[in-house]
Amino acid sequence: MTDVSTPGLPPTVRAEEDKVLPAVVYGLYLLGFASCAATTIVGLIVAYANRSTAGPINESHYTFAIRTFWMTIGWFLIGAMMTLFGGVLSIILIGIPVLLAGIFILGTVGVWFAVRCGVGIYYLARGEAYPRPRTWLI
Incomplete structure (x- = not known):
């Protein structure tokens, strides 16, 4: 997939990362509301396990999810x-x-917690890295 950012310049190649596992982490976090946080812990484990091997976009989502868990x-x-x-x-x-x-x-x-997960899903669906994964707010 190519992305032309500025007219007159050669197109840059944008690497696509798999969005499934970060989406699973957000889904497990949100499912934690119904399961008394049991799935939230599973989501945390998935985020920790995949953060070191993830690309820059997914790494920002994993960092954001891990910080969301611990601050919560x-x-x-x-x-x-x-x-x-x-x-x-x-x-x-x-x-x-x-x-x-x-x-x-x-x-x-x-x-x-729910709003942070929703905002994370929003950026993930757009294929963007989370802009400020170490922030306290949103």
């Missing part, structure tokens, strides 16, 4: 601990704000 785990643990301690302390009414903050963090992390 970190924020999930923070939200879960806040919810747990806030729930215990809400017996004496002092923990209600902590409980609500923990629940908010858990909900936000779930939406953030």
Whole structure:
């Protein structure tokens, strides 16, 4: 496949990479919502196993997926601990704000995870590398 980027210059050859395995990783991540995160761990293993042998486009998607997993785990643990301690302390009414903050963090992390997977799928479907795979946001 050739891609003519600028008129008057010779066409550049664009290498096509297989999109199946990064798509499988994103699919397993999203399926983790229904399977209590069991498939998410399988997706993480697939991403780690294929990142070193992948081309530049797929490597950016694997890096993005791996960072998404670990950041989600970190924020999930923070939200879960806040919810747990806030729930215990809400017996004496002092923990209600902590409980609500923990629940908010858990909900936000779930939406953030789904949006990051969706954006990754978008770039993958276009055949592009993820532009900022090491970012915290999207």
